[in-house]
Amino acid sequence: MFGFLKLRSFRPPDxxxxxxxxxxxxxxxxxxxxxxxxxxxxxxxAIAFGFLFWxxxxxxxxxxxxxxxxxxxxxxxxxVLVFRHYGTLLGRDAGVAYLTLLxxxxxxxxxxxxxxxxVVFLIFLVVLGAFLFSQTMVTAMYSMLVVIVTLHALVRLNxxxxxxxxxxxxxxxxLVMQALPLLMVMYLLFPRIQGSLWSLPVDSHSGxxxxxxxxxxxxxxxxxxxxxxxxxAEFEGNPPPSELxxxxxxxxxxxxxxxxxxxxxxxDGSRALTHIARSEPIRYTVLLEPHGQKWIPSLELVxxxxxxxxxxxxxxxxxNRPVDNLKRYNLSSNLSYVTPPLSDQQIRHxxxxxxxxxxxxxDLVLNWQVRGQEPRDIVRQGLDLFAQDPFRYTLTPxxxxxxxxxxxxxxxxxxxxxxxxxxFAALMRLSGIPARLVxxxxxxxxNEAGDYMIVRQSDxxxxxxxxxxPDGWVRVDPTAFIAPERIELGADALRRxxxxxxxxxxxxxNEARKMIAPGxxxxxxxxxxxxxxxxxxxxxxxVMAYGPSAQLELLRLVGFRNPDWINxxxxxxxxxxxxxxxxxxxxxxxxxxxxxxxxxLYQRFCKKLQKAGFERDPSEGPADYARRIIRAREDLxxxxxxxxQTYITLRYGRQNIAAIPMLRxxxxxxxxx
Numbered sequence: 111m112f113g114f115l116k117l118r119s120f121r122p123p124d125x126x127x128x129x130x131x132x133x134x135x136x137x138x139x140x141x142x143x144x145x146x147x148x149x150x151x152x153x154x155x156a157i158a159f160g161f162l163f164w165x166x167x168x169x170x171x172x173x174x175x176x177x178x179x180x181x182x183x184x185x186x187x188x189x190v191l192v193f194r195h196y197g198t199l200l201g202r203d204a205g206v207a208y209l210t211l212l213x214x215x216x217x218x219x220x221x222x223x224x225x226x227x228x229v230v231f232l233i234f235l236v237v238l239g240a241f242l243f244s245q246t247m248v249t250a251m252y253s254m255l256v257v258i259v260t261l262h263a264l265v266r267l268n269x270x271x272x273x274x275x276x277x278x279x280x281x282x283x284x285l286v287m288q289a290l291p292l293l294m295v296m297y298l299l300f301p302r303i304q305g306s307l308w309s310l311p312v313d314s315h316s317g318x319x320x321x322x323x324x325x326x327x328x329x330x331x332x333x334x335x336x337x338x339x340x341x342x343a344e345f346e347g348n349p350p351p352s353e354l355x356x357x358x359x360x361x362x363x364x365x366x367x368x369x370x371x372x373x374x375x376x377x378d379g380s381r382a383l384t385h386i387a388r389s390e391p392i393r394y395t396v397l398l399e400p401h402g403q404k405w406i407p408s409l410e411l412v413x414x415x416x417x418x419x420x421x422x423x424x425x426x427x428x429x430n431r432p433v434d435n436l437k438r439y440n441l442s443s444n445l446s447y448v449t450p451p452l453s454d455q456q457i458r459h460x461x462x463x464x465x466x467x468x469x470x471x472x473d474l475v476l477n478w479q480v481r482g483q484e485p486r487d488i489v490r491q492g493l494d495l496f497a498q499d500p501f502r503y504t505l506t507p508x509x510x511x512x513x514x515x516x517x518x519x520x521x522x523x524x525x526x527x528x529x530x531x532x533x534f535a536a537l538m539r540l541s542g543i544p545a546r547l548v549x550x551x552x553x554x555x556x557n558e559a560g561d562y563m564i565v566r567q568s569d570x571x572x573x574x575x576x577x578x579x580p581d582g583w584v585r586v587d588p589t590a591f592i593a594p595e596r597i598e599l600g601a602d603a604l605r606r607x608x609x610x611x612x613x614x615x616x617x618x619x620n621e622a623r624k625m626i627a628p629g630x631x632x633x634x635x636x637x638x639x640x641x642x643x644x645x646x647x648x649x650x651x652x653v654m655a656y657g658p659s660a661q662l663e664l665l666r667l668v669g670f671r672n673p674d675w676i677n678x679x680x681x682x683x684x685x686x687x688x689x690x691x692x693x694x695x696x697x698x699x700x701x702x703x704x705x706x707x708x709x710x711l712y713q714r715f716c717k718k719l720q721k722a723g724f725e726r727d728p729s730e731g732p733a734d735y736a737r738r739i740i741r742a743r744e745d746l747x748x749x750x751x752x753x754x755q756t757y758i759t760l761r762y763g764r765q766n767i768a769a770i771p772m773l774r775x776x777x778x779x780x781x782x783x
Contacts, residue, residue: 129169129170130266132220133169133170134259135226136162136165136169138230138256138263139162139213141256142210142233142237142260143213144252145237145252146206146210146239149206150206150207151195151207154191154192154207154211157188157214158210161211162214162217165217165218175218176218181218188211188212188215192207192208192211205239206242209235209236209239210236212232213233216228216229216232223267230263230264241253245436245654246646247653250649250653262278262279265278265281291689295682295685295689322549323360323362323371325362325369325549325572326368336566336568337567338399338566338567339399339566339567340399340401340407340565340566341396341397341398341399341565342563342565343394343397343563344394344395344561344563346394347392349556349563350445352554352600353597354445355409355554355563356409356550357407357551357565358409358410358411358424358548359405360372360405360548360550361373361423361424361547361549361575362546363460364459365535367463367514370547373423385413385450385582386447387444387446388444388447388448390444391442392444392445394442394443395438395439395441396441397647397650397651398437398439400433400434400437404430404432404433405427406427406437406439407550407565408426409443410425410445410447410585411443411444411449412425412426412441412443413443413444414441415427418430419439424546436650438660449581449582450582452544457544457577460544460545460546460577461542461543461544463536463539467515467516468513470516471537471540472540475541478541485542485576486578492538492588493586493591496592500523501592502524503589503604507522507526508522515533518533527572530588530589531547531572531574531587531589535547535576538574545574545575545576545577546574548572548574548585549570549572550570551569551571552569552587553600553601554566555602557640557644557647559637559640559641559644562647564643566601568605569600569601571589571596573586573587573588574586593614594619595614596614598619599623599626603622603626707770709761711774711777712753712757712761714777715753715757718780718782722783732758736750743782746782749779749780753777756776757773
């Protein structure tokens, strides 16, 4: 039915695999299906396991294999079900689902050795399909387990005589150990391209973008309950304090009064990217999880970029292509800086407000302007408004339906970071001060087990930037005045405080820290989680993030001054040739020392007799040796003759390798006193 690929094995065509080999193959197929349990629909998984269980019953209870008509009906049914669920038979999800069902259905009909071997290679394809969804260390380790079990089945299928489990395991271990050096060479030196081998353009990271390039009430709050890791950061030396960890993603300067968007107009070029550093740069490495967009988090302000990246307007960092696989970036930033003056066009753009403000908002702004003409005075009065009036920080604010600015400032007075940042930016623009929103992440969780920072989606944050002479763009975060716990303790602290009914912003930092102090169980769990994340981070750093730049850096370490792709290919070819030469030498040496299995078993038989006082002369043949033993020990006649005759047949007669297990049993059962 699916036998379109003809395979040859070392087994004689008239011999079929034993039942144990088939059971190992069924186990391998079941494990490969388990690789996709979190991806495949429940009904599909049940059908696949149903086919495998059906074959298990057939194999172990001598039932008949279903006929051709039933098999074609089952094939048609699987095609219809997959198409009905996915709407197609192509693409990553539908393709892997259909392949999984085909493997289980093929197992149901296997009759010949060729069918068995075809299933083995189909299982390898199912294992490869798992890496289209996940490349974590757990996936890799489990896939290796499936490969080892499948190799175990493959060895038993190809063995011309039944093997003991220990012998089969030894062959599998040798195969794996022989493949590891070639695997390492291919991994380290196979020419890498920018991008991921496993990413697909349409569906590989759907639903994982996280941060959005627009802000409206509620948009960032949707990420507060998402503890997915956005990226990790390692610092050279001590990390900056939490209040300085503002990771820039998007700068939003266009607004319709309710929603803030990125500027779509022409860029100001290099003028918008220059700044004067007031502090020494801090150097750090960002290990960014795939998100399907081009943004790269960076501390303000980024002063050096990594390869395959560029700086965009707003002092943000962008990748040249979507981040569809885990990436590593070496960056540096200046935490204290001065930006250049704005052009007239930039001033107009960052001071524009599209809606007519309410009378109460007009009166508020006019009062500020009367009380202080300097922009810095107006900024301070705006922050005093949030700090002194009864504003509160909450993750469940009331819905704003009308004039959102007026309702928020004078009625609800409750919200989270995007409410306060957008309201403050609006007030500054109405006061004639250029202002814009910045969206990104704030803070992070320090992992002491690995000395790096973990930044999650729940650390998403929005703040405001205002332009003040002579400093240029200055960060102003109203949230720090409403809820200092958010900046000092992190987003998780807010959730825990709110869950305990504590008023956010009403407690001191020390009081809030004591209230959310974890118990013994939570501390132990946190410690284990951090250690496990450190293991995953090492996997991501040295395996998943190993790209072109890391490959060239490896060549520099081994002596290449200016490595290029020609050096990479040459190094790979040379390494493979050396491995092949070493393998050939080892095989030649082993072939000289290799002992025939029948001779090895006969030597064991002779050693048993030697312990009883019957040492064999080196020039004495098996038949003469047997006659001498029988003359001295008539009670051993039957066993000695049987073993000797089996050995002579194997050694000097027609080669019947299937008789080796019989000789092994005879020698094991032979006992002499």
